[in-house]
Amino acid sequence: MSDGKSEGIAPNAQRLLWAGFMAILAAGVGFSIRGGILGQWAVKFGFTMTELGNITGGGLVGAGVIILIGAFVADKVGYGTLMGAAFVAHFVSAVVTLAAGYAYTVGGKEAAYSCLYWGMFLFAVGNGICEAVVNPLVASLFPANKTHYLNILHAGWPGGLILGGLMSYFMNPDSGNAVDWKIQMSLFLVPVVLYGLMVLGQKFPKSEASDAGVSYGTMILQLIAPLMLLLLVLHALVGYVELGTDSWIGKITGSIMGTKQGGLLLFVYTSSLMFALRFFAGPIVHRISPLGLLFVSSLLGVAGLQLLGAANTVVLCVVAATVYACGKTFLWPTMLAVASERFPKGGAITIGALGGIGMLSAGWLGGPGIGFKQDYNASNELKREAPEVYERYKADGENSFLGYKVVGLDGLKVGVLDDNGKELERANQLLRDANKPEEKLTPWWAEAQKTAAEDKQLVDKAVLHGGRRALQLTSYVPLTMAGLYLFLIICFQCAGGYKAVHIAGTPVPESH
DSSP states (O other): OOSTTOOOSSTTHHHHHHHHHHHHHHHHHHHHHHHHHHHHHHHHHOOOHHHHHHHHHHHHHHHHHHHHHHHHHHHHHOHHHHHHHHHHHHHHHHHHHHTHHHHHHHHHHHHHHHHHHHHHHHHHHHHHHHHHHHHHHHHHHOTTOHHHHHHHHTTHHHHHHHHHHHHHHHHSOTTSOOOOHHHHHHTTHHHHHHHHHHHTTOOOOOOHHHHTTOOHHHHHHGGGSHHHHHHHHHHHHHHIIIIIHHTTHHHHHHHHHTOHHHHHHHHHHHHHHHHHHGGGHHHHHHHHOHHHHHHHHHHHHHHHHHHHHHOOSHHHHHHHHHHHHHHHTTHHHHHHHHHHHHOGGGHHHHHHHHHHHHHHHIIIIIHHHHHHHHHHHHHHHHHHHOHHHHHHHBOSSOEEETTEEEOOBOHHHHHHHHTTTTTHHHHHHHHHHTTOOSTTHHHHHHHHGGGHHHHHHHHHHHHHHHHHHHHHHHTHHHHHHHHHHHHHHHHHHHTTOOOEEOTTSOEEOOOO
């Protein structure tokens, strides 16, 4: 195994690698399709951007919790058993999510919110179990080329985003004749079935540490090493900037480009870049080291987000998104590789803790935080430009995030405004189905439609401002990461350079 073409340490190494790839692809498909139907949820159920952010956050928090739990039990329970549990969780998540329409009829907006939140949570449980298994699995199967093969494994994520994005593009046309969101959401089960078939009957190895007889206590102690603690902080920032932004990027760029279809196509394009680039991580790392790759990636992330926040034409938006995509491509898998290379005695625990922290950060902070920043800046912009318009379209309740509070724009009202009242009757029917009085919305629109043309321009402008400002503020996260990576590079240079560590503890150069 002295080169990047190694077939791994087990005869079924390649099959297990691609089964893991398919499992992560399933997560990407579900994630991408969900991003394409957020607008339907906002209009159908009247959610604000913060509420939608909390729903998408639920789909990441669940993964984070389960990755952490799975990391501690993976070798004891067995990788094959856990993959079976992931399959069940994915199936049940579909049932719960698809029940949201009925829940709205019976219990209104709150019931629909609960179904979508917990459906996304269960979807993430399946994703988390898969992640807890496939990361240490691939690191164990390809010990001499961890960065290279972990990046190939995680090419499944943008691969899923591409497939899901294309589905959303064709199923959510700008004409408004969208395919029902329930049909769209069901499609992620196709790759779920495929990964289930690929792992059926396969023999799974244990982690490097477990196979070498490292005690459970020694594995856990790796988590409190100073470098490992810093890596955990860094990966929390990675989760915020990558997965948190991915939850919103298609919607925001769609606003910048003036068409949601344009945003979806741009998302597919950037995901395609990530998919292709992740197959070349090995040669890049051979030249500049994993930490050098992470440092450069962070700087590109800063530049990409700042450029996106300032883009005002389609061409500038594409250029900015290209820079951002190149920046985020290698962050997640290369961080996992660094943890596995420097702390091989941690086995599945250290690499799982990193993935879990990243998911929790994205779910608790990234998704909700970026959604809140949109609400906060859009509302303040509209309130400053046209207070009377803000009063017409503001939500009934207040949203909060980390002590900050704002009353965002009502998704149901904005949806009616977007198509000049065409959705009003359908919205009223939803209110009737939920046993809620429709009189509130009907007289509101009777008054609001008098100034709808002027209002729409102001509301659209405010929403666009909120999205742009959210991306610019988010750029400070990769800026912080770049500073920390530079600190690590300097520390390792003072100690003789970055080197992978054998299970016995001897630093040796990694083969590529």
